[in-house]
Amino acid sequence: MAEFAAARDWRQYHTPKNLSAALSVEAGELVEIFQWLTPEQSARVMADTESAARVEDEVADVLAYLLQFCDVLGVDVLAALDAKIERNEKRFPTPGSGHSME
Numbered sequence: 001m002a003e004f005a006a007a008r009d010w011r012q013y014h015t016p017k018n019l020s021a022a023l024s025v026e027a028g029e030l031v032e033i034f035q036w037l038t039p040e041q042s043a044r045v046m047a048d049t050e051s052a053a054r055v056e057d058e059v060a061d062v063l064a065y066l067l068q069f070c071d072v073l074g075v076d077v078l079a080a081l082d083a084k085i086e087r088n089e090k091r092f093p094t095p096g097s098g099h100s101m102e
Contacts, residue, residue, distance in 0.1 A: 001068050014072055023065040030058035 005011050033054055034042045046052045070077045 001064055002071050005068065014068055016069065016073055019065055019069040019072060023062065023069060026058060026061040026065055030055070030062060033058065 002011075005014055033051065034045065037045065045055060067077065069075075070080075
């Protein structure tokens with residue numbers, strides 16, 4: 001993604017502010033696909049070729065902007081994910097582990 005943006009001289013526009021805004025817009029476009037669907041319809045969205053293509057396009061856009069955002073800020077996305085999972089495992093222990101949230 002960094003090479004793609006650099007080749008088009010887009011890096012000047014890829015500030016954290018702009019990339020986070022673009023990420024939000026693309027996530028909103030993904031939500032729009034599901035906006036008025038029932039839970040059952042949403043579970044079957046990938047069965048329709050046209051809607052599946054739209055979902056895949058928006059997922060790609062969200063991922064592209066997220067990766068560019070992380071690149072600009074120097075965030076190791078996989079390390080950040082690992083750390084978040086570790087924190088969530090402590091916050092939300094599995095049932096029967098003796099650390100119930102009840």
